[in-house]
Amino acid sequence: MTKNSYIESYCTIKNGVVSLNGTSLFSEATPEFSAFIKQAAKQLDTNYPKFYKMDNLSKLAFLAADILLKNANLSSEKEHNIALLFSNRASSLDTDRKHQNTISDPDNYYPSPSLFVYTLPNISLGEISIKHKLLSENSFFIFERFNANHLHLNSRYLLNNNKAEKTLCGWVDLDENHYEAFLYLVGKNGTINHNTEEITRLYKSP
Amino acid sequence: MSNLKQELKENIIELLNLEEFSVEDINDNDALFGDGLGLDSIDALELMVMLDKDYGIKLTDPKEGKEIFQSIAVLAEYIEKNRTK
Numbered sequence: 001m002t003k004n005s006y007i008e009s010y011c012t013i014k015n016g017v018v019s020l021n022g023t024s025l026f027s028e029a030t031p032e033f034s035a036f037i038k039q040a041a042k043q044l045d046t047n048y049p050k051f052y053k054m055d056n057l058s059k060l061a062f063l064a065a066d067i068l069l070k071n072a073n074l075s076s077e078k079e080h081n082i083a084l085l086f087s088n089r090a091s092s093l094d095t096d097r098k099h100q101n102t103i104s105d106p107d108n109y110y111p112s113p114s115l116f117v118y119t120l121p122n123i124s125l126g127e128i129s130i131k132h133k134l135l136s137e138n139s140f141f142i143f144e145r146f147n148a149n150h151l152h153l154n155s156r157y158l159l160n161n162n163k164a165e166k167t168l169c170g171w172v173d174l175d176e177n178h179y180e181a182f183l184y185l186v187g188k189n190g191t192i193n194h195n196t197e198e199i200t201r202l203y204k205s206p
Numbered sequence: 207m208s209n210l211k212q213e214l215k216e217n218i219i220e221l222l223n224l225e226e227f228s229v230e231d232i233n234d235n236d237a238l239f240g241d242g243l244g245l246d247s248i249d250a251l252e253l254m255v256m257l258d259k260d261y262g263i264k265l266t267d268p269k270e271g272k273e274i275f276q277s278i279a280v281l282a283e284y285i286e287k288n289r290t291k
Contacts, residue, residue, distance in 0.1 A: 038225075049244070052225035110259045113251035114222075 005159050006190030008166075009071055010202050011064045013181040018044065020067055022205065033177045037063060048131060055095040055118035056179075058127050061086065061172040064181040065128045068168065072185060074132070082185075083164035084125045084138035085154050088173035091142050092121045124172065137163055146171045146182070148199040155186050155194070171203065210282045218278075221256060222249050234279040242277075250275060262290030 012019045018026040018040050026040045037059045041051055046066060054062060065084075074080055095118045103111050117123065122140040129138065137158060141150065155167040170183035182203050186194050192202070215229045224243060236242045239250070250271055257263040263285065265271055274284045 049224075049226050052223045110255050112255065114248050117248055 002156075002160055003188070005156065005186050005188065005194040007192040007194050007198060007202065008185045008187045008190040009068055010170075010182070010184035011067045012205075013040075013060060013064050014179065018063070018067070020071060025067070031177055033060075033174070033179050050127070050131075053114065054127055055092070055098075055115070055123075057088075057092055057094060057121060057172065057174045058118060058124040060174050060179055060181050061124035061183075062127050062131070064170075064172065064183045065168060066131065068183055068185050069128075069132050072166075076133070079133045079135050081136050081165045082132075082134055083136045083155075083158045083167045084128065084134065085141075085151055085158075085167055085169040086121075086125060086139070086183075087141040087143050087147060087151065087171050088121060089142070089144060090173055090175040092119050092123075094175050095119055128168075146200075146203055148196040148203065152194070152196045152199060159186065169199075207282055207286060210285060211278050214278055214282055214285075217256065217260070218243075218253070221252060232278060234282075235277050238275050238277060238281075245275075257285070260291075261285050261288075263288050 009021055016027055016029050016036060017024055026043050028036050028039050030036050033056055037056070038052070041059070041063055044063070044067065046063065051059060051062060095115060099111065099115045099119050102115060103109055121142070122138070125138040125140060128134065129136070139154070143150070151169045155169050158164040158167055166185060166187040168183060168185050170181070172181045172183070173179070184199065184202060192198050211234055212229065215232045218224065219227055219229065222245065227243065232243065239245045253275055254265050254271060257265060265274070274281055
């Protein structure tokens, strides 16, 4: 049975600006992603020491998801059936390169365990799931560009078949200092229809 | 020995990205794992790599790590006795 679903909220992190539902929460003009995301996390009260241990892709995904899930006022005492459907273009290439640098010199061969564990993009989903107690479906897709139709179809499938109460979907792409996150929460309540046109419109909004 | 303890505190904070700690926050006898600095299993592996890379000490038995990584004081004493560089 097809159920009505709505985009309840959305978060964008790009060009030095973090915004929620189109309203800027934080902005910093630094071109360095590491400095930008660190400042953003502090100002937005992330309050999660493990955040600083994550690789840059996970930091980007985690912060966007954390803003949306905190805004949804979910109880921190119970598990939530919120499926995660993420996507990007660069996979974990940024961290893959850093890991490669630690193993490319046979005379200085010291692979870093804390780098190696992030050489898959879906590790970011695990970080979000641990913090927000999500034991739900999750997938991380790699596409050449943002694919609203694929995210929409997967989200509808999960919601219509009672595989999830809500879905947290979107695009989290990072390579060196290029970064772009657009995540949106889909559920039964809201004012924005959940369809490819609206997803694309929100993704393209400044 | 006190220089080595200071060096270990600085290195551990940087290596393990302990953003909320400064050298002054870490006492020589504080537990590194559990209720102390709250390090995890990946941090333990990272410390093993640090021992090899910086001090020429190769740990082959993971149980050894549990003993050595009790605190900065215990770690510094072990390094003093076993370092090859």
